[in-house]
Amino acid sequence: MADVTTNMAAGPRGPKPKKAFSRGNIFLYGTLILVSVYYLLPLYVMIVTSLKGMPEIRMGNVFGPPLEVTFEPWVKAWSQACTGINCDGLSRGFGNSVRILIPSIVLSIAIASVNGYALSNWKFKGSEVFFTILIIGAFIPYQTMLYPIVILLRELGLMGSIGGLVLVHTIFGMPILTLLFRNYFASIPEELFKAARVDGAGFWQIYFQIMLPMALPIFVVAVILQVTGIWNDFLFGVIYTKPATYPMTVQLNNIVNSVQGVKEYNVNMAATLLTGLVPLIIYFASGKLFVRGIAAGAVKG
Amino acid sequence: MTVVSDPTSQSVKRPSRLFKNKMAKLASIPMILTALVVFVGGTLWTVVYSFTGSRMLPKTNWVGFDQYERLWSSDRWIISIKNLAIYGFCSMILTLVIGFTLAACLDRKIRFESAFRTIFLYPFALSFVVTGLAWQWILNPDFGLQSLVRSWGWGSFNFDPLNNPDIVIFGLLIAGIWQGSGLIMCIMLAGLRGIDEDIWKAAKVDGIGTIKTYLVVIIPMMRPVFVTALVLIASGIIKLYDLVVAQTGGGPGLSSEVPAKYVIELMFRAQNLGQGFAASTMMLCSVVVILIPWAYLEFGGRKRG
Numbered sequence: 001m002a003d004v005t006t007n008m009a010a011g012p013r014g015p016k017p018k019k020a021f022s023r024g025n026i027f028l029y030g031t032l033i034l035v036s037v038y039y040l041l042p043l044y045v046m047i048v049t050s051l052k053g054m055p056e057i058r059m060g061n062v063f064g065p066p067l068e069v070t071f072e073p074w075v076k077a078w079s080q081a082c083t084g085i086n087c088d089g090l091s092r093g094f095g096n097s098v099r100i101l102i103p104s105i106v107l108s109i110a111i112a113s114v115n116g117y118a119l120s121n122w123k124f125k126g127s128e129v130f131f132t133i134l135i136i137g138a139f140i141p142y143q144t145m146l147y148p149i150v151i152l153l154r155e156l157g158l159m160g161s162i163g164g165l166v167l168v169h170t171i172f173g174m175p176i177l178t179l180l181f182r183n184y185f186a187s188i189p190e191e192l193f194k195a196a197r198v199d200g201a202g203f204w205q206i207y208f209q210i211m212l213p214m215a216l217p218i219f220v221v222a223v224i225l226q227v228t229g230i231w232n233d234f235l236f237g238v239i240y241t242k243p244a245t246y247p248m249t250v251q252l253n254n255i256v257n258s259v260q261g262v263k264e265y266n267v268n269m270a271a272t273l274l275t276g277l278v279p280l281i282i283y284f285a286s287g288k289l290f291v292r293g294i295a296a297g298a299v300k301g
Numbered sequence: 302m303t304v305v306s307d308p309t310s311q312s313v314k315r316p317s318r319l320f321k322n323k324m325a326k327l328a329s330i331p332m333i334l335t336a337l338v339v340f341v342g343g344t345l346w347t348v349v350y351s352f353t354g355s356r357m358l359p360k361t362n363w364v365g366f367d368q369y370e371r372l373w374s375s376d377r378w379i380i381s382i383k384n385l386a387i388y389g390f391c392s393m394i395l396t397l398v399i400g401f402t403l404a405a406c407l408d409r410k411i412r413f414e415s416a417f418r419t420i421f422l423y424p425f426a427l428s429f430v431v432t433g434l435a436w437q438w439i440l441n442p443d444f445g446l447q448s449l450v451r452s453w454g455w456g457s458f459n460f461d462p463l464n465n466p467d468i469v470i471f472g473l474l475i476a477g478i479w480q481g482s483g484l485i486m487c488i489m490l491a492g493l494r495g496i497d498e499d500i501w502k503a504a505k506v507d508g509i510g511t512i513k514t515y516l517v518v519i520i521p522m523m524r525p526v527f528v529t530a531l532v533l534i535a536s537g538i539i540k541l542y543d544l545v546v547a548q549t550g551g552g553p554g555l556s557s558e559v560p561a562k563y564v565i566e567l568m569f570r571a572q573n574l575g576q577g578f579a580a581s582t583m584m585l586c587s588v589v590v591i592l593i594p595w596a597y598l599e600f601g602g603r604k605r606g
Binding site for chain 2: 028029031032035036038039040041042043045046049057058060061062063111114115117118119122124127130131133134136137139140141142143144145146147148149151152170171174178202203204228231232233234235239249252253256257265268269272275276279280282283284287290291294295
């Protein structure tokens with residue numbers, strides 16, 4: 001076995017192993033397939049549960065495929081599920097999340113890209129200090145800053161509103177996005193910038209006419225990073241909004257973990273899938289760019 | 302993570318007259334405000350107010366270390382810390398082992414590599430709330446895993462982590478590792494791809510077996526990657542909150558409470574701000590304890606950043 005596997009071990013660019021069914025290979029693929037089952041299980045269970053009727057769920061186990069496919073749980077989760085006194089389903093949370101997401105993305109990326117541009121091309125005294133603070137700030141547990149932000153939002157009259165949450169997401173998205181843009185702009189040849197300066201272009205002119213068009217791929221990475229990050233946020237949503245403005249994750253948790261009434265597992269799973277759908281679509285559609293985003297976002301932890 | 306240490310001295314030959322950079326300074330105001338007001342100001346504010354007896358509203362009636370004494374004599378906090386220690390230890394070991402093993406498997410020129418990678422990473426795109434609720438359902442004692450194994454004829458099979466205080470933390474662990482190990486796998490894979498092929502050839506010439514080569518040669522070479530992965534896992538563990546709220550709600554009883562949840566409940570539910578501030582300051586301390594050695598390793602004792 002050792003012999004065969006070392007033959008294969010020549011790194012990723014070598015020829016394919018000759019024997020397809022060696023013991024080492026069977027072990028390797030066996031492990032990978034077994035682990036894949038563990039990773040795919042929750043998705044599978046969520047899908048089959050959300051397509052079953054309640055009587056079928058009470059009789060069988062969660063892993064069996066649905067005998068009778070029904071989309072009623074999805075409809076119910078979207079438009080009828082109750083949180084407290086509101087019974088208009090997850091559609092409300094979805095709407096809120098969209099209304100939080102779009103301005104947050106625009107604002108945070110606009111600010112962070114200008115920051116990154118200023119930090120790499122227009123260094124001024126102290127700019128590196130502020131950047132260092134920003135990066136260290138990404139590691140501070142959010143719990144330490146939660147209450148001061150409550151005071152800040154109250155002073156601004158934004159507590160409980162969608163605008164307040166947008167501001168919070170802009171603030172906490174800033175370290176990682178600024179890092180992302182700073183590194184990208186630093187990799188653009190300086191001659192380009194100098195030539196533009198010689199031609200008399202100013203700060204904004206260079207930004208909009210030279211840097212912005214060149215940075216489109218990194219903007220896509222930033223958008224992916226922010227969509228998944230903001231959509232999946234629970235902590236800020238639960239603290240800085242009120243029931244009418246709850247984002248989707250908070251509303252989902254309230255629907256599923258509510259203690260009143262009969263538990264409708266199929267509706268719960270449909271709701272859970274609905275909430276996970278946006279980041280999942282982003283993930284499967286973006287492929288390598290997602291990996292690039294998290295490699296950069298890895299700093300955020 | 303090495304990106305942070307980019308040399309700052311790249312040819313700044315521009316004249317440093319104050320007005321020339323006025324626009325850059327103006328444009329950086331949001332960043333400067335965030336850094337100074339929220340990150341520095343907010344953190345200091347919380348630390349300072351942790352020495353007050355604030356209840357519903359922040360007040361400046363100084364009480365010294367009272368809040369901290371109360372904190373460390375609170376059962377709930379002690380349970381939270383113990384849970385975090387168990388969860389953190391297991392999560393760190395398991396995530397590293399699983400992440401590295403999967404990355405090593407994927408690096409062996411297998412077929413369908415990108416399909417496997419997509420499968421291992423997709424949970425990372427999902428939120429902790431979705432993760433927690435999905436696993437809550439799978440671990441449901443009446444319909445989930447336990448009932449499935451029992452229906453296979455093993456009638457006495459018992460695995461009910463969500464209702465058994467002794468093992469509830471492992472229920473969280475299964476979900477947490479499911480969500481987070483794909484990221485570590487990705488980082489490890491990048492590290493493995495960065496290793497010179499000649500190393501493998503040399504090992505083969507010397508007749509060292511594959512597994513031994515990994516353990517004796519490759520892993521020591523990947524030390525920086527492991528350190529990065531450890532910092533990532535550790536800072537994620539300290540923030541553990543959404544998963545607990547969604548999957549167990551801290552129960553049964555107080556058996557799956559964690560520090561981040563303690564802070565938020567005391568600040569926003571129990572209206573005991575001082576306690577919340579003291580607890581969050583302790584969380585800050587733990588991050589500092591993790592970060593300083595890392596920053597030291599990463600930047601070789603140069604100035605932190």
